[in-house]
Amino acid sequence: MAPGMSSQRGxxxxxxxxxxxxxxxxxxxxxMRSAWFSRERVEAMISSGELTDAQSVAAYxxxxxxxxRR
Amino acid sequence: xxxxxxxIRRSDGSPGIYGVVDKPDYALVIPLQDDHLHLVEQFxxxxxxxxxxxxxxxxxxxxxxxxxELAARELREETGLRAGKLEEIGLLDVAPGMSSQRGxxxxxxxxxxxxxxxxxxxxxMRSAWRPACPAxxxxxxxxxx
Numbered sequence: 001m002a003p004g005m006s007s008q009r010g011x012x013x014x015x016x017x018x019x020x021x022x023x024x025x026x027x028x029x030x031x032m033r034s035a036w037f038s039r040e041r042v043e044a045m046i047s048s049g050e051l052t053d054a055q056s057v058a059a060y061x062x063x064x065x066x067x068x069r070r
Numbered sequence: 071x072x073x074x075x076x077x078i079r080r081s082d083g084s085p086g087i088y089g090v091v092d093k094p095d096y097a098l099v100i101p102l103q104d105d106h107l108h109l110v111e112q113f114x115x116x117x118x119x120x121x122x123x124x125x126x127x128x129x130x131x132x133x134x135x136x137x138x139e140l141a142a143r144e145l146r147e148e149t150g151l152r153a154g155k156l157e158e159i160g161l162l163d164v165a166p167g168m169s170s171q172r173g174x175x176x177x178x179x180x181x182x183x184x185x186x187x188x189x190x191x192x193x194x195m196r197s198a199w200r201p202a203c204p205a206x207x208x209x210x211x212x213x214x215x
Contacts, residue, residue: 002165002169003114003119004114005071005169006116007116027084049160049161052172053162053163054162055165
C-alpha cells in the first residue's frame with residue numbers, strides 16, 4: 001500500500017455480474033456514499049486531481065492491463 | 071515524520087480514535103524515453119522485500135519544497151538522470167486512510183545521464199530502464215498522458 005511506511009499489502013478484484021441491494025456499512029463508514037461513473041468521467045477525475053486515492057488509481061491501471069491481456 | 075492519534079467524533083456523535091502518519095508532500099517521477107521507463111529497485115523495510123518502482127521521495131527534514139524542484143532532485147539523486155522537460159500529470163494520496171501525505175506525479179522527458187547522488191538510506195538502490203511496452207503483451211499501447 002505504502003511500502004515506505006506500512007507493511008500492508010492488498011489484492012485487487014474485478015467485480016462483474018452485479019445486482020443491487022442495501023449497503024451494510026460499518027460505524028466508521030456512516031458518511032460514505034456511492035455512485036456509478038462512466039469510464040471517461042473516472043479518467044477525467046484522475047487527470048484533474050478529483051480522484052486522488054493512490055490505491056484506486058493503481059487499481060484502474062491494473063484493470064486496463066487486465067483488459068489488454070484478454 | 072510524525073505519528074499522532076486523534077480523538078474524533080463521527081457525524082452520529084459517536085466517539086472514536088484515528089491514527090495518522092504525517093509526512094510532507096512527496097514527488098514521483100515517470101522517466102520516459104524511447105518507449106522505455108526508468109525504474110529504481112530498493113529494499114522496502116516495512117514489507118521486507120526489494121521492489122521496483124518509479125523514482126520518488128519526500129523532502130528531507132520535513133521541509134516543504136516546490137514540487138517540481140523536489141521531483142528534479144529525487145530523479146537526479148536516485149538515478150542520475152536530468153530531465154529537460156518535467157511535466158506535472160497528477161496528484162495522489164499515498165494512503166489516505168492512514169496518512170496525510172499527498173504526492174505530485176511528474177512525467178520526465180528529454181533525459182540526459184549523470185551520476186546518482188543517493189542518500190545514506192538509498193545505498194542499496196539500483197536503477198534500470200524497462201520497456202514501456204513488453205514484447206509479450208500484444209496490444210500494448212497505454213501510456214501516461
